[in-house]
Amino acid sequence: MNLITLKNKNAQEVASLLDIKERNSLVEMFSTLGLPHKMTEEYHYFDVKKLLDVEYKTLNYVPKSIEEGDKIEIVDGVVTKAPKGLRVYSEVSENVDMEHFDALYYLGHLLSPRVIKIEVDGDTHVEILHKYTQSDALIHYRVEISNQANRHVTMYENFETEEIKNTLVLYGYDMNIAQDSTLRMVRLQTMSGNAYSMVSSHKITVAKNASVVLKNFDFGGDQALQVLKVELGEHAHVDAGHLLYLNDDSKRGTASQIIHRGEHSTSKQVAKNILDGQARGIFDALIRVEKTAKFTKAEQNSKSILLHKKAYMASKPQLEIYIDELEASHGATTGQLDEKQLFYLQSRGISHLEARKILVIAFANTLIETVKDTRHQERIKNAFEEVFYASNKG
């Protein structure tokens, strides 16, 4: 399959090319938004054409019997393992946002009408491991997560590959965070060596008095874009932290929309970006405050460090506000490591490479240390150090 064939096609043509006989409203949404290209705002800094204009191998998504395991394992888009007591199953989804801004959100739903549903009961920790084993493949799947009211869930999302190359992964979550509940999602993704590229397109709905905490740790190379839409109800809260450490000629980042719909809703979005080599980081983030969202508090900040003269950061924090009764702030800074600080560390016998690492870690630490579980905090630090040392060999 070559996705570029969907370019500039009307709904009927899209339905025919994808061999879809139902779900007309989704086809309409996809063809109205159109296949993303360079001028599509959220894909402007991301080389999406390079990913779409490729002949990919298509896979068969046959649900397997799910073995018991200590985590949820999704291999090439199919669930293979899940912890006992957790409801994980595959079903045709009716829960699709009909106002999403991302065409690939709809393409994902069109390609994957059956979604992986995860129902989390009680206060718990869940790990989701995504494994990719196929080269030159288009791997597409969608995951729907729901929790219960008044419950607190932490999810750790990790990625693994076998020795693969040139695969494209399209996946994403539709999350419904129930009233008075909390969901924390800690996502760690290290990519390298052209194994796979990814566009993940999510929709998160946060109900009244609920809270979602999203911590993304994206390290290494390759191409990946996280497209995120969050809708906040009354007194709902989102705390989104994005840490990027990129090297080589990677292009990765986040394009997001946080929409305040309910009164007294609050959002905090912090991005810390460290760009090495010829990497390009993306933080294209909009916070929109609707007329219904009086007394909103919204805070958005992006800080970037460029470790190489060819590195580039596209930081675009934006506020779109339709009311007066709110508190909102946003800002973005980009700079280099501080020479005085580097020298101070070196003057105590610490090597230039180690001093750079200490300062970069210090910059990143404020986000890494927001992960409460010290074991996972350590895991993230180790993943960071592994990538940092690989691209900064003495």
Next chain:
Amino acid sequence: MSTVMKIENLEAKIGDKQILKGLNLELEPGKVHAIMGPNGAGKSTLSKAIVGHYDIEVLGGDITFKGKSILEMEPEERALEGIFLSFQHPVEIPGVNNAYFLRTALNAKRKHQGKEELNAAEFLREMKSHLADLGMKSDMISRSLNEGFSGGEKKRNEILQMLILEPEVIILDEIDSGLDIDALRQVSEGINKMKDGKRTFLVITHYSRILDYIEPDYIHVLKDGKVIKTAGAELVPYLEEHGYDGIKED
């Protein structure tokens, strides 16, 4: 006189301005050398040149440490060899835990010396007595490096590093600036604790106040990028009375 460090005809500039203009100085092992001089004489430039600061471009001359030129060495190599600068204005580094920094620096030194690195518990044991001696609260090492420290706390933290790293040549750049009497006494006690007849001190100062606490063996007067006079401690009262203008070049 045996020398641990020899500075010969050193010329150096910062930006477009030449500051050091043929400076000669020899440091005797185990002695306290005080460098005094008016503003702009080149005192801080000299200290920066010794530790390899990025601001400084050496135009000519040489600095040898234990018989070996150090001009081509990186700042960290000079530090590992045993040269230490206590900064006039120590930089703040938010996010870098002070204890982690101190242990990293100590372990870099130990590794250089072929010794085993210390784990966190061993390191903290090592620290305890130093903290007490310097009147430092134990929470200071769990804070970010120098962040939000008062002037006195920053200088104490510099001396703490000196005590831990045990360098051979110690440059104290305006160590007394920003210190009240009590802090000055504690900092001086920390410095005097290091005086063992082997370590060499280069005390850079505007004023003679610090020399009441750290007794110098030699006074070198620096003016217009050169050492113009070298004498014993008896020069201090003369300088207080007559100022630098009263000094005639040797």
